[in-house]
Amino acid sequence: MGLIEEFIERYVKEYDFYSQAARLVAQTLEKELHSTGIRCIVSYRAKDIDRLEDKCRQRAPKKRYRNVSDIFADIVDLAGVRVALYFPGEQEQVENLIAQLFTHLEGRKVFPGEDGAERTERFAGYSAVHYRVQLREQNLGELDKRYAKARVEIQVASVLMHAWSEVQHDLAYKQLGGDLSDQERAIIDQLNGLVIAGEISLQMLQQAGKSRVARNERNFLNHYELAAHLLSHANDLFKKPVGEAGLGRVDRLFDLLKKIKKTTPAELEPYLESLHGELEMRPLAEQVIDALLSEDPSLYKNYDKTREDLPSNRSSVSTEEIESAQALQRFLHSWVKLEDVLNELAGTSATSSAKGTKLPVSQLLKIVTLPPGLKGEIDYLRRVRNSVVHGRMDALASNLAASAQHLDTIIAEIEAYSPEEQINP
Numbered sequence: 001m002g003l004i005e006e007f008i009e010r011y012v013k014e015y016d017f018y019s020q021a022a023r024l025v026a027q028t029l030e031k032e033l034h035s036t037g038i039r040c041i042v043s044y045r046a047k048d049i050d051r052l053e054d055k056c057r058q059r060a061p062k063k064r065y066r067n068v069s070d071i072f073a074d075i076v077d078l079a080g081v082r083v084a085l086y087f088p089g090e091q092e093q094v095e096n097l098i099a100q101l102f103t104h105l106e107g108r109k110v111f112p113g114e115d116g117a118e119r120t121e122r123f124a125g126y127s128a129v130h131y132r133v134q135l136r137e138q139n140l141g142e143l144d145k146r147y148a149k150a151r152v153e154i155q156v157a158s159v160l161m162h163a164w165s166e167v168q169h170d171l172a173y174k175q176l177g178g179d180l181s182d183q184e185r186a187i188i189d190q191l192n193g194l195v196i197a198g199e200i201s202l203q204m205l206q207q208a209g210k211s212r213v214a215r216n217e218r219n220f221l222n223h224y225e226l227a228a229h230l231l232s233h234a235n236d237l238f239k240k241p242v243g244e245a246g247l248g249r250v251d252r253l254f255d256l257l258k259k260i261k262k263t264t265p266a267e268l269e270p271y272l273e274s275l276h277g278e279l280e281m282r283p284l285a286e287q288v289i290d291a292l293l294s295e296d297p298s299l300y301k302n303y304d305k306t307r308e309d310l311p312s313n314r315s316s317v318s319t320e321e322i323e324s325a326q327a328l329q330r331f332l333h334s335w336v337k338l339e340d341v342l343n344e345l346a347g348t349s350a351t352s353s354a355k356g357t358k359l360p361v362s363q364l365l366k367i368v369t370l371p372p373g374l375k376g377e378i379d380y381l382r383r384v385r386n387s388v389v390h391g392r393m394d395a396l397a398s399n400l401a402a403s404a405q406h407l408d409t410i411i412a413e414i415e416a417y418s419p420e421e422q423i424n425p
Contacts, residue, residue, distance in 0.1 A: 004056045007071045019046035021150035022079040037227020037250040039086035077153040084159040087206040088199050102133035121189040128157035164195045219263045223254035248283025286390050297336040327400035334407035
């Protein structure tokens with residue numbers, strides 16, 4: 001048996017492993033892309049066996065494989081994920097999400113490259129960015145941890161470019177029916193030009209959509225439009241592109257805005273005034289959600305897990321679900337009381353802004369005087385609150401109950417504390 005045949009035989013046995021690894025990467029990425037408001041189509045596959053064999057035979061003379069391990073090291077896309085973007089301008093946001101979600105194995109590969117090769121085509125050819133990543137073991141369940149060993153290639157390009165690359169690959173590289181004629185190559189090059197023109201049109205379409213959404217009287221139709229508006233506002237406000245943390249869970253923000261009937265740019269505008277650029281710590285969507293919750297604490301019960309508390313559309317609810325919902329409500333009730341106490345202590349409960357929004361706890365901790373050591377405890381509980389409210393952590397009912405009790409103790413200490421000067425100079 002030849003070396004390539006031996007490699008293919010082994011790959012056939014491991015095909016399901018690569019397919020599952022690609023599926024896990026695709027599911028993780030698709031969920032985050034869509035929740036962030038990036039319009040795209042995400043697909044995955046393990047490399048087709050026949051295509052793989054053809055590729056190995058084409059590369060073998062130049063690569064001079066010595067063993068099967070050499071071939072596995074050379075073929076980087078056995079597990080592959082494609083992200084086909086509706087709007088090519090969102091490439092940077094996708095790159096930031098990939099950096100957050102996966103372990104990078106090497107630098108990204110940008111096409112077309114600058115390899116100095118002479119081109120006969122008039123247009124640039126395949127335009128995309130490829131990333132080679134691994135799943136993070138700590139984010140996988142016990143049964144899936146083995147897939148963290150798989151190398152997965154993520155290809156990011158426009159929907160038009162992905163379609164063109166398939167045509168170009170099958171005709172030019174597989175050379176079906178013999179080598180292509182000069183006329184056929186010219187037509188493929190012409191198609192590439194049309195695709196590039198189409199990408200420019202997509203960018204123009206995206207800008208036209210942003211302009212339409214920016215008209216203050218129009219309702220956001222979906223969280224994609226809301227994401228575009230937030231992104232445009234943030235870029236103007238911070239004078240730089242949104243960083244790695246990006247927009248956050250815009251879908252959750254959109255759901256909350258629909259519930260409280262604030263779905264136009266004009267109605268959202270007051271809550272964008274306090275946005276800050278530390279997006280790695282607090283994504284834009286979370287900042288706006290917190291501004292809404294701060295203005296009206298009763299919204300806590302309508303947001304995220306609390307709005308589900310005891311599901312009415314199910315025939316049975318587990319004891320664990322009941323305890324978790326009750327503990328979360330108890331914790332948030334105590335947290336709101338702490339916000340009120342700190343705002344009253346700082347004298348901001350009615351005068352913090354024109355719309356009466358309370359100051360956030362992170363800011364209050366900088367201006368109020370508290371018993372020694374208490375600020376650190378509150379800051380820890382603030383991080384717990386952010387994690388459970390914004391869905392970054394599923395806390396145990398017992399932990400939330402203990403945290404609520406801790407909050408009550410802190411509130412009692414603050415109310416009993418009477419320094420001569422409550423506000424720091």
